[in-house]
Amino acid sequence: MNDLAVGRYRQFAGYNAWANRRLYAAAAALSDEQYRAERGAFFGSVHGTLNHLLVTDRIWMRRITGSGEAPDRLDAILFDTLPELATARHVEDERISAFVDTLSDCVLMADLHYANMSGKPFVQPVAGVxxxxxxxxxHHRGQAHCLISGFLGNAATPSLDLLMFQREAGLAHAEPS
Incomplete structure (x- = not known):
């Protein structure tokens, strides 16, 4: 590992927060009925999918840092309303970014010992986690994006492309003509 690897995770943390903000803004345009509609995704609805993403980030951050809440079910509904969920999502994205800002090669290469949801123990490097x-x-943001665009249409659903984030963050630019 090297500074390039640490920078990559900082970029991913920034992208993650950026994409979540854009996705939540699009979800806010849905009616409550649309937001909760069972649409056959892994976690059913936009509501279930967005809750799942917060659940799993909390589980992984607890495993990595040893602190924070760790729900005991992948389909747990942590917040019943989108505004509450959006606030919690923002806090978790800040927590992830703060952790990533502390990374070093040593931490990235260190083995993380954890148990999965069934209690089976695993060991793998923090970088892989x-x-x-x-x-x-x-993956799941893409599912939520698909559900939202099914209701709002493609024109009303924002791009979540990493390249778009990189351009907006000043990490890429058009060549002069």
């Missing part, structure tokens, strides 16, 4: 955390967010 963070890869999963950010990839998992992207």
């Amino acid at each position: 963070l890869d999963h955390l950010f990839n998992h967010q992207t």
Whole structure:
């Protein structure tokens, strides 16, 4: 590992918060009926999917840091309203960013000992766990995005592309003509 790897995780934490803000803003345009509609996604609805993402981030951050809440079910509904969930999401995104800001090569290469939801023990490097955390967010955010765009249409649903974030964050730019 090196400073490049640490920078990559900082970029992913920034992207994660950015994409969540955009997704939650789109979800806020849904009616309550649409927001809660069972649509056949892994966690049913936009509401279930957004709750699942917060649940899993809390579980992983508890495993990584040893602190914070860790729900005991992947389908737990932590907050019943979108505004409450959005506030908690923002706090968790700040927590993830704050943790990532403390990373070093030593921490990234260190083994994390944890048990999965069934109690089975595992060991893997923190870097691999963070890869999963950010990839998992992207996976289920994509599901929520699809559900939202099904209600609002593509034109009303924001891009969540990493390249878009990189451009907005000044990490990429167009070449001069």
